[in-house]
Amino acid sequence: MRRLLALVLLVQALHLGFANAAAKSLVLVVTDPYLEMRSGPGRGFPVVYVVGRDEVLTVLYSRTDWFKVRAPHGNEGWVRRADLARTLLESGEPAPIPPYPEFASHRWELGAGYGVYNRENLVTTYGDFSLTTSLDVELAVQQAFGTLDNRYIASIGVRHTFIPEWKWFSPTAGIGTAYQYIQDKVPPAPLQKSNEMAYVSLGVRGFITRRFLWRVDWRHYVVFNDLNVYEDLEEWKFGLAVFF
């Protein structure tokens, strides 16, 4: 009985949640002679409904470049971002369709890629937060696969983009600190299981499309160890990233 009561309460709560969500939906007025609604969020899907000028649309949600909308008679379909951006609010102001983040001044970046670390295969993932258009903080977590050992590398550093307004090819340089953990595969075990490191980097970044960019980076690490000689390591990597 209690379970049933809980279920009923949950359903009611969900219903309330949906009702509130519906109440807050964005309503837009069509200004073009007509607006096409497609059956799916893509350019190849067929047009299933057309809304005329001065009719209102309720925007439900978006997926990539497409917005799911509901026409006055309840027909639902997907509208392209560029088409929806030409509609107006009921107050007459332009529709608040969020534009793409500017490539040169984006705030966040998340990426992954392939690399070569100390002449071994490397899988890299990284996150990037821009302090200014040309200076960002980069946090990377990487795994290198060697024949003798596997290494896990975490690094944090700052990176300067020299000409951020150059969209297709912009050089970068950075410095930072890193930590590597060595997991041995074959004996003998390494003398030190973990090391602190410092690095300098040079790189290039470029815009691909919409929120997509590529990076090529070279890093030179200096490994701080207990031996008398410093160990130097080199890393090359290529990554794809999404920016927000």
Added chain:
Amino acid sequence: MEIRLSCILLAVALLSGCSWFHRGNKAPTEVVAEEPQGEPSIVEPQVTRRVVKTPHIKAKDFEIGAYYGALSIQDFGTNPLYGVRAAYHVSEDIFLEGFLARSKAGTTSLEDVFPDITVVSNSGRRFTYYDLDVGYNVLPGEIFLGRGRAFNSALYVTVGMGDVKFADKDQFAINFGAGERLLITDWLALHLDVRDHIFETSLTGRTKNVDNIEATLGLTVFY
């Protein structure tokens, strides 16, 4: 002559400066004089500014779910596989996807024929992998079920890399595959995937690249 002219100009400048200062000081006294009479000098608008808050449009670009299927581990037979997946759709064509899955290898033919021989220890038979992939929707479209129902779908190809942990060792592996995404509703999708994980191993005597092909069925949610 020049000095006299300069003196005149200076005197004029000083006088005009004084008059300017005088004008500047005069204004507050006028206001003070008017205040007691209760006549405001400027009309204050009584209308409060309306703050228009436009609703936020929820972006449903993320996809998360689980999958189950069969993994054929080269030399070790075909075994059940289960995993989780998460994707971010960058555009209507491109998406980035991550996978995390686990299976358990069977026995090799050698172990079957000679039961005393052990190629991999029991704990080492666990096959775990993670993959980071980039995918491309090659053939988006609709699948028709009967006369009245159409489901959005896409055939996609993926390529990526990751880590395969097998025989207690982590190996670098590349993978490529293809799959079909069928959207039951706008937020629920059914996936049918075939993917090959390739890595280098020397478990069976000589070093070689092994193909480990999986066929899976998955269910994901867009949010």
